[in-house]
Amino acid sequence: MIPMTRLNRLVPSAVALTLLGAPLVGYLIRDGGRLVGAGALAFHAPRWGLLAAAPAAIQIHVAAALIALAIGLVLLAGVKGDRLHRTLGWVWVLAMATTAITSFFIHQINPGGPGGLSLIHLLSGWTMVALPMAIYAARRHRVATHRRAMTGMFVGGLIVAGLLTFLPGRLMWAIFFGPA
Known part of the structure; x- marks a missing residue:
């Protein structure tokens, strides 16, 4: 058992x-089979020009997500509850909120859908709801609730959603793997 x-x-x-x-x-x-056939998977040096040519919303979104990822790793590995944790935590919350908000201005996945939104935008909406709830839990010293919420947003909102950006047809795929 x-x-x-x-x-x-x-x-x-x-x-x-x-x-x-x-x-x-x-x-x-x-x-x-198109993913692995006909040269669709081409390893090459990253083509950062594609990101530089992307709309400002995408550039801000990527920058905020990378900041949140870096700070999130530090927060997960570090001591909890001290001043550094709280300070970095607020920066992480701002980076996550920026990442979620800017995602609503990115419509490349589903341009013809309702408002250009796709299923991944549900994750952004949930992040905007869960962030204040997690902060509230921390301020009420509900450590387990706070930990679950923040870890869930880190894993779901950064790791999982980040991995989905590497699917064929997405910008990160084109930067790192797409045909040259």
Whole structure:
């Protein structure tokens, strides 16, 4: 029998992997082998000019996400609750909010959809709701709630969403892997 604490950590991870894995598998099946065939996967030096030529919203979005990623790694590895944690935490919150807000001005995934929004924008909306809730939990000394919320936003909003930017057809794919 798995202890309940381990099960509590395992179930959300399994659900997240399923929710992310299913669309990825569907995409790869629908792709019909074009991803790995006909030179679609071309390793080369990053083409930073593509990012420089992107709209300002995308540039701000990428910069804020990278700042949030770097600070998030420091916060996860560092001592919790001290002045440095709180100061970096506020900078992280601002970077995450900037990342989420700027995402609403990026419509390349679903330009013809409702308002140009796609399913990934749901994650941005959730981030805008979860950030104040996590801050409220910290101010009320509900450490476990705060930890879960912030870790969830880091993993879902930065790691998972960040990995999705490397799918074919997306800007990060073109910068790092797309045909030259």
